[in-house]
Amino acid sequence: MTATLAIIGAGPKAVAVAAKAAALRGMGVPTPEVVAVERTSVAANWLPGGGWTDGNHRLGTGPEKDIGFPYRSSAAPRRNADLDARMMRYSWQSHLVSTGQFAEWVDRGRPAPPHRKWAQYLRWVADQVGMTVLSGEVTEIGVDGDRWALATESEHGGASVSADALMVTGPGQSERSILPGNPRVLSIAQFWHRAAAHERICAERVVVIGGGETAAAILNELFGHRVSTITVISPQVTLFTRGEGYFENALFSDPTGWSGLTPAERRDAIARTDRGVFSARVQDSLLADDRIRHLRGRVAHAVARDEQIRVTLHSDRAGEPLETVHGFDLVIDGSGADALWFTQLFSQDALDMIELSLGGPMTGDRLQESIGYDLAVAQLAPKLFLPNLSGLNQGPGFPNLSCLGLLSDRVLGADLGQRPPSVNRRRSHGRQPIR
Template identity: 45%
Template sequence: MSQSSTLSPAPAAGNRNTIGRGAAPLLVIGAGPKAIALAVKSSVLRAVGFDVPEVVAVERDCTAANWLAGRGWTNGRQRLGTLPEKDLGFPYDCTAWGDARDPVTGEIARRMAGFSWASHLLDRGLYARWIDRSRPQPSHREWADYLEWAADRAGLRTVIGDVRAAELEDGGWTLTVDDGTAPRSVHGCGLLVSGPGPTAGALPADGTRVLDTAGFWKLAVEGFPDGVRNVIVVGAGETAGTIVRELALGQDRKVTVVAPRATLYSRGESPFENRYYSDPTGWAGLSEADRQEFIRRTDRAVFSQEVQSDLALTTNVSWEPGRVIGTQPADDGVAVEIAYGGRHRVHRADLVVDATGGDPLWFTRLLGPRAEDALWAALGGAVTRERVERSIDPSLAVADLPAPLHLPNLAALAQGPGFPNLSSLGLLSDRVLARYAPGVHTDDTTVAEHRPGTRPAERVTASGLNHMDNWGAIQR
């Protein structure tokens, strides 16, 4: 398992000796794929001489928790919706760190390959068996095993606890963390928010007849009551898709999907769409209307082709166009009111699952007064999803803040559709870490500037060669 740290109590006023002073790390809320991809890339870059920060994840549960049963997002048996070859290093284009002919660039790619999905299977003695089975999609539990393996190999440092507050301080970010004993604080040079945040939705969940995503997967692990035969699922994204598949195929329940549009669309997936996920070169040159349409067609309110193929095997699924505007108890079930085309209709179900997803701005509830004021100033007004999405710079951070706040989950519109998901974790880590490397600049058209065939010595400092030794400074 990844290493955890014991932090010092949060300092009293006037005594700001919090951990992380000196060689401050990059902080990540959540120890999932994005944090692990950053930790892997950071360890590789520091090994070849780049001065980039160590990565420290703050996690309330455990590494890769959202991919494990009982944590609110899966039962562990669901299949990964992304190709496993799109792993922590994908797309393995390391030219952000030098010319393609530079031996150092090749060394980065070689070292990154040691953290690939294939390397994980080789290490476990499972590679040939996976190939012989025609390379099936791994389950979420198998993917979690891969993530845990990579986190251990990269030496990801994990602070266990709930983040209660995030404040701009001393040129960086300070997180207040509650580990169940006393509030602690950790300081970093930058902050990246990963993961979907707390499960939420459009309907108030009651924990019995109306469930949110976490409530559904908890029930899926514990077992469905025999009396629950007809279920309404609200939502048409991938979260809803996996829930519908589990209900219809795994639990043999009748499912009605309520979605805003006329049918259940599949994700657009061809070399033309996929290219922008792997390599967003030229993305910023598209009109905003085209970028919005692309994201809507390929990533939002659509089921993956794998889910659609599975659902084609059953007659248990139907759909209703419209929006759920209310629910109320009815004869040991739920009456669901749906609005569409100016008309209202009522459907009855034994159970309703609200799978419309979480609030992408959930992190704003953590911000302290300085951070909140700075974010308002950077956005030019109130914090809205639209303003944040348009503010994201090439490092996937909000532009014009005193210290970087990286928000890859909101970076699709400005920087490319692959950053919120698992489609380009290697590129995501390049974009973020280049922000902290002297002389390295990256966007969708340029690469780092240094001569081919030469070591990027102008970007290397002694601290970069021995950065792993700095964890002691973090724990002061």
């Protein structure tokens, strides 16, 4: 009997786990059946239409940090070298070789690919390993006995997916906006939709809310439009550059020793290298462009007045709370990434069960502090893998693309229980099995 691991979202994390499972299966090593539930398509968030990019912006990390990286498998004791060799078949370089692009990529100096090429790579891996992808948006996460029960919706109707374990991926909703419906306020998705359609943005005073990589990509795009000033609002003291030297990078690729650091040291390392920092490449452009300035604070609310959007900002000066109001012609709300987005989906039963294992109400801090070695919430059965919240306890590379090969080892190495998979499609006249 094989256990089933359902994954919400068919992005790089799901592809990495599916590929490792396929390689293990090829070696005769028992491994769970991996089923990704995807509302759009494999790698959707790396393509225009996914709401996070126009597809033309370049990957921040090197493409060699692919679905098998760092090729130091541990999921097949005494046969890990064989497992690594099998995973190399799904590497970025193997993809380029098989699609006739390898020599050109090397000759051009191994450039970081645009997001759409990264999406092509992920889709190629998904095809190679015969990844199972169920089409549908997960609208509720419930429990059924000792299994997860996912309710999904798609153009073909509703379905329910039952699984022994669940992994949640993805950054949340790019459609979020501080003032929905106002044409002077764009969500991340609306911004990229306009960029992909080559619509030129013309505005005097533009503000981008958010200081992370999402906002950085937006800034990078804005440089090419007709804007007079661009203000970046983030809670940090200033716009920090991500540390990208060997020692910083090694923290992401190799979390050995991470759990030996104190929580304060781990938070400090994440703040310096990951959260709300811009890559050196974006910082170079920022420094060169005198239209950019930074405002420190958190946006409390925004109102439309006199053909402007007035943004109220909360910050502090010398420890005293400070409220200031600033007017802009165009607001781009780049704060949509939310590692806790899925918490809205839990049914009351599921929530009760999780809160019991957390020992209190479900908060971001409690969830992060509960994550165990296998990247799942400790003391919770069925397993709930939350790689996007694993940075603090397990290593800063797990939420992003920095060590997808380690991520898949840890998830597939967990004890999931042994039950057959089942998927049922809901229709108005009852439930019917679809396979």
